[in-house]
Amino acid sequence: MEKTYVAGVDIGGQTTKIGIVDRDGAIVAQTVITSKYAADEGEIFLTSICDTIRDLAKEVGMAAVKGVGIGAPNGNYYSGCIEYAVNLPFAKNSKVPIKSFIEEKLGVPVTLTNDANAAAVGEMTYGNAKGMKNFIMITLGTGVGSGIIINGELVYGHDGFAGELGHTKVIRKNGRRCGCGQEGCLEAYCSAIGMAKTAREWLETGKYPDSPLNAVEEITSKDVYEAAVKGDQLALDVFQYTGTLLGEACANFIAFSAPEAIVVFGGLARSGEYIFGPMRTAMNANVLSVWKDKVAIVPSALKESDAAILGASALAW
Amino acid sequence: MEKTYVAGVDIGGQTTKIGIVDRDGAIVAQTVITSKYAADEGEIFLTSICDTIRDLAKEVGMAAVKGVGIGAPNGNYYSGCIEYAVNLPFAKNSKVPIKSFIEEKLGVPVTLTNDANAAAVGEMTYGNAKGMKNFIMITLGTGVGSGIIINGELVYGHDGFAGELGHTKVIRKNGRRCGCGQEGCLEAYCSAIGMAKTAREWLETGKYPDSPLNAVEEITSKDVYEAAVKGDQLALDVFQYTGTLLGEACANFIAFSAPEAIVVFGGLARSGEYIFGPMRTAMNANVLSVWKDKVAIVPSALKESDAAILGASALAW
Numbered sequence: 001m002e003k004t005y006v007a008g009v010d011i012g013g014q015t016t017k018i019g020i021v022d023r024d025g026a027i028v029a030q031t032v033i034t035s036k037y038a039a040d041e042g043e044i045f046l047t048s049i050c051d052t053i054r055d056l057a058k059e060v061g062m063a064a065v066k067g068v069g070i071g072a073p074n075g076n077y078y079s080g081c082i083e084y085a086v087n088l089p090f091a092k093n094s095k096v097p098i099k100s101f102i103e104e105k106l107g108v109p110v111t112l113t114n115d116a117n118a119a120a121v122g123e124m125t126y127g128n129a130k131g132m133k134n135f136i137m138i139t140l141g142t143g144v145g146s147g148i149i150i151n152g153e154l155v156y157g158h159d160g161f162a163g164e165l166g167h168t169k170v171i172r173k174n175g176r177r178c179g180c181g182q183e184g185c186l187e188a189y190c191s192a193i194g195m196a197k198t199a200r201e202w203l204e205t206g207k208y209p210d211s212p213l214n215a216v217e218e219i220t221s222k223d224v225y226e227a228a229v230k231g232d233q234l235a236l237d238v239f240q241y242t243g244t245l246l247g248e249a250c251a252n253f254i255a256f257s258a259p260e261a262i263v264v265f266g267g268l269a270r271s272g273e274y275i276f277g278p279m280r281t282a283m284n285a286n287v288l289s290v291w292k293d294k295v296a297i298v299p300s301a302l303k304e305s306d307a308a309i310l311g312a313s314a315l316a317w
Numbered sequence: 318m319e320k321t322y323v324a325g326v327d328i329g330g331q332t333t334k335i336g337i338v339d340r341d342g343a344i345v346a347q348t349v350i351t352s353k354y355a356a357d358e359g360e361i362f363l364t365s366i367c368d369t370i371r372d373l374a375k376e377v378g379m380a381a382v383k384g385v386g387i388g389a390p391n392g393n394y395y396s397g398c399i400e401y402a403v404n405l406p407f408a409k410n411s412k413v414p415i416k417s418f419i420e421e422k423l424g425v426p427v428t429l430t431n432d433a434n435a436a437a438v439g440e441m442t443y444g445n446a447k448g449m450k451n452f453i454m455i456t457l458g459t460g461v462g463s464g465i466i467i468n469g470e471l472v473y474g475h476d477g478f479a480g481e482l483g484h485t486k487v488i489r490k491n492g493r494r495c496g497c498g499q500e501g502c503l504e505a506y507c508s509a510i511g512m513a514k515t516a517r518e519w520l521e522t523g524k525y526p527d528s529p530l531n532a533v534e535e536i537t538s539k540d541v542y543e544a545a546v547k548g549d550q551l552a553l554d555v556f557q558y559t560g561t562l563l564g565e566a567c568a569n570f571i572a573f574s575a576p577e578a579i580v581v582f583g584g585l586a587r588s589g590e591y592i593f594g595p596m597r598t599a600m601n602a603n604v605l606s607v608w609k610d611k612v613a614i615v616p617s618a619l620k621e622s623d624a625a626i627l628g629a630s631a632l633a634w
Contacts, residue, residue: 150467150472151470151472155467155468155573155574156468156575157451157467158450158575158576158577159575159607159608159611162573162575163573164572164605165572165573167604167605168568168572169603171489172488172489172565180605181606182605248489251485253573255482255485256472256480256482256485256570256573256574257465257479258472258473258474258475258477258479258480259474260475286499288481288497288499289498290476291478294476
């Protein structure tokens with residue numbers, strides 16, 4: 001049998017990663033192009049994506065590339081458009097019909113969704129969720145994203161925008177302002193930025209005069225992690241708080257879709273038990289008895305550098 | 318073409334409603350039998366259900382009955398068993414294999430799930446959710462139940478117990494104790510019993526000396542509704558609080574599955590705008606802008622007296 005491939009395209013605010021991937025998740029060719037195109041340059045960008053895919057596919061032959069998967073901010077599965085994506089100037093005030101454009105140019109089917117959804121499909125195709133039919137992927141990065149798999153399929157919902165678990169509310173009143181304009185969102189507390197902000201806020205109370213983080217100019221989640229490893233009480237308390245909020249939120253998600261596992265991806269997931277410990281405790285303390293100690297918390301198996309392309313490519317199979 | 322029917326069986330703590338239903342949701346025959354069977358009488362009960370179905374089917378002919386749908390507390394779709402249902406003595410400490418038993422006796426396929434899930438399928442088959450592929454059914458009765466439809470299918474999850482939205486947490490700290498043993502569950506506040514409890518608690522503060530509810534011995538949600546209609550401030554405040562909590566919870570559900578509508582069933586739903594008004598306001602205040610004023614709140618179209626049989630029967634189609 002002829003070996004087949006798909007192309008994975010991950011569109012970010014700054015750059016777009018493109019790769020050619022085989023069935024087993026091996027990236028046989030990849031590159032990075034800029035995403036910085038102005039409002040009237042959408043077509044140039046889309047053409048550039050097509051040219052890049054053709055170029056990368058030269059070695060395996062374009063005929064062996066059977067589809068293209070695209071993960072993009074505000075990528076809508078149903079419409080096939082990138083819709084009003086604030087961080088992408090070429091799509092900020094419009095719907096860019098990326099699916100139909102690339103299908104026409106390359107003559108292969110194109111599947112579009114947002115990056116967190118793509119990560120979930122990537123995990124199911126190549127990663128730790130292989131064989132799982134019901135799980136929730138949580139991506140802890142600059143924001144908190146999610147992709148929900150029910151019965152082996154990604155949940156898109158009525159409008160294509162399902163799975164925005166980062167914007168469920170974890171604090172009811174006087175919650176922290178989130179980038180989305182709401183208050184008290186999970187993302188405002190449990191993203192890398194949210195956790196760093198908690199550390200800064202708590203330092204400002206003056207209750208942790210001995211924390212080495214007092215000496216750090218711009219605290220990041222990485223600084224908090226490194227301080228925790230050294231036993232800093234502030235850092236340990238921040239992990240406890242962040243993990244607890246995340247676990248409480250996951251308990252609510254479990255009541256919704258009764259998943260087999262919560263798969264966690266992204267920078268914060270690398271903090272291991274510092275975040276997973278309190279997360280697991282809070283999750284199990286807040287679910288019905290039928291789910292206590294039954295739902296696994298699993299770190300993603302995808303290497304962060306490859307995950308974007310793999311996730312996007314997985315959509316295409 | 319021969320006209321076909323299904324049997325609907327709704328098992329409650331006290332009684333079991335059984336009916337024969339046609340495609341359009343007309344109940345052509347129905348009756349009620351007792352559910353009160355002891356731990357060692359499960360088989361007698363199951364035999365009684367089979368006999369009752371055969372008896373009810375006499376007029377249309379048993380051959381025209383193509384399936385049986387059963388809604389039961391802790392009814393598990395996957396295992397086909399009623400599992401450890403605290404309010405059903407015959408199934409309190411065991412798994413009762415109701416699906417296989419009835420299939421063997423009657424020779425037609427049997428579908429089992431819990432009552433709230435059955436209500437959702439009933440609404441999709443005969444009610445206001447006809448034609449909808451993504452919606453969430455919330456049943457506001459003694460408890461708060463839910464059934465979630467995604468892509469035209471009921472969500473069962475990994476273990477068959479998905480859709481327990483009544484046990485998502487709406488109050489994070491020092492929440493009210495729920496029947497499930499947890500604290501702060503939606504059900505503890507937004508069930509008929511929860512709402513009546515809120516009224517009693519607020520009366521005890523002494524802040525509503527003029528409320529006519531002070532004179533009521535055992536306040537029910539119906540009392541609160543009637544007081545609200547007469548303009549009682551306590552009752553209006555209780556509806557405001559209850560509806561707000563419900564709307565906030567629904568905002569989180571929307572972030573999960575992006576439904577077209579929230580369909581509300583049960584006693585409290587009959588309070589109309591007293592509950593829907595604050596619910597709608599809180600829901601729209603807590604969703605991402607993409608969903609603001611986009612998700613409908615729809616009262617169930619099923620008559621309460623028929624809903625149990627219709628919901629159960631709908632599973633069988």
